[in-house]
Amino acid sequence: MVSPVLFWIIAAITVIPALSLLFARKAVHVAMSVVLVMVGLATAYVTLGAPFLGMVQIVVYTGAVMMLFLFVLMLVGVDQREDLKETIKGQRWIGLFTAAGLGAFLVSVVGRVSIAVADTPAVGEPDVVAIMLFEKYVLVIEVLGFLLITAAVGALVLTHTPRLRPRRTQLEVQRDRVLVGADPVNKPMPGVYARHNALDVPALDPQGEPIVHSVSRVLKVRSQTQEGEEFRAALEDPSRKEGDR
Amino acid sequence: MDPINFVILASILFAIGAAAVLLRRNAIIAFMGVELMLNAANLALVAFSRIHGEIDGQIMAFFVLVVAAAEVVVGLAIIIAVFRARQTISLDEPAELKG
Structure with a gap:
């Protein structure tokens, strides 16, 4: 069983920073709050008997994915203003109502469920997870390998810009400088x-x-x-x- | 404390992520909302793995993690491509493309 204190701590460090997704103005603040959410979720995984997944969560999410987000934020400029005019009339209230309704619905349904908890928790140590991954789910792992390669190539293709003008060599730069009469x-x-x-x-x-x-x-x-x-x-x-x- | 509480927590996080996708115009913030929804689903999977005492749920969460990483790579590349073409990452701008 999970200690209630730990549960409430995890709930606090996931839900409160997650709210910044809705209320924070600057995208960088949102990114850093989401990093905190990911750390909270990793804690939850370790608590629930998945130490390997918790570590992977920290490495992949806080270490790689969110830092990638920060890189892209720097690339497009941290000062990108968010335009507040509504393209669809009343979109804000419709969206808020829909999301709140979804949350209330899910919580009410899940809150009514009672499942008998297994007495012996399955602890996801790395060796156990590895045997499972490479025996029972080995085909899925192969497909995921294809997916990752495709994604990497796709990202390269999407961000590739063809060279429109020929490259200026050092010789041409020097020649132009002399022609305009600059200091040689x-x-x-x-x-x-x-x-x-x-x-x-x-x-x-x-x-x-x-x-x-x-x-x-x-x-x-x-x-x-x-x-x-x-x-x-x-x-x-x-x-x-x-x-x- | 019953691990089903973690599923409730996951539902709340999922709703927050959905609200971020529906409300925010900044493409990167909306994308982070998608990430939060994926992570909420992961939390539910791990909680169910604990409830049933089987490790399969954790394997599923691991697969979701990998797919989410691939999705982030492609999604951010698309955001950069749109930014290069239109100098903005507002989600409303590409709507002007329609005829």
């Missing part, structure tokens, strides 16, 4: 070549002039740069030390 080589690094070892100081060319474009554009926009004049003055007047500024 890298820009000079800031500060490090002259007297300073800092990114916010422009490099000095051999004549001692600051090279303006050696400092990152971003620093200029944030006005976090230093002008080269002070350093040039220090160069021209050796008596003045740089630390005086």
Whole structure:
């Protein structure tokens, strides 16, 4: 028999996070709540004498399936807004009523049933499950193998995008850069070549002039740069030390 | 506590999943509702396995798990394909395809 305390804990950590499917705004929150539901269900499996299935549940659902959901969420953008206009009039109330009716119907029917519980629980240890899977249900396992391969190939086909334009090679990129008159080589690094070892100081060319474009554009926009004049003055007047500024 | 209570819990979870499929417009959330329904069925199978003292119910739940994994792969690939074509994952958008 199952301890009532354990049952109520499992009920709490499955039903309450599952409600976020209906009420949470952000899809990421929903995904994380469903992860919690899956952990709760794994606990229930272990409680009901299916330790192997419980572990598989954690590995497959919380580890693989829900993380796949999160990957897809990141791919399509976490900020996808849900449009709230109803295409079918009163769809929300019809849906809520139907689902609540289904729940009430199932609970009332199941609540009326009484089945004698077996005295000796069948514990689904891995070896027991394996013998069952590969003796009695070996054909089903083969069919499931076909199904998994088909699903993998199907996913590849569905997400495949054919290349519409030929690939641009490095040679073509370089040729285009020269044709538009861009710098054929890298820009000079800031500060490090002259007297300073800092990114916010422009490099000095051999004549001692600051090279303006050696400092990152971003620093200029944030006005976090230093002008080269002070350093040039220090160069021209050796008596003045740089630390005086 | 009687394991039949777990079947009642599974019914409640199934109803919540069904409500999510019926109410939510975000394709990914609706899809998670489908996953919740599959898991509720699994919980009922395992509970029945405990009630009858046979291991077959757990094997069935295992098969459902595998099929659900395959279904997730294909379903999410379809969602990505629709997103690439229409820049949205709202379930109402593809309804405009009808003539």
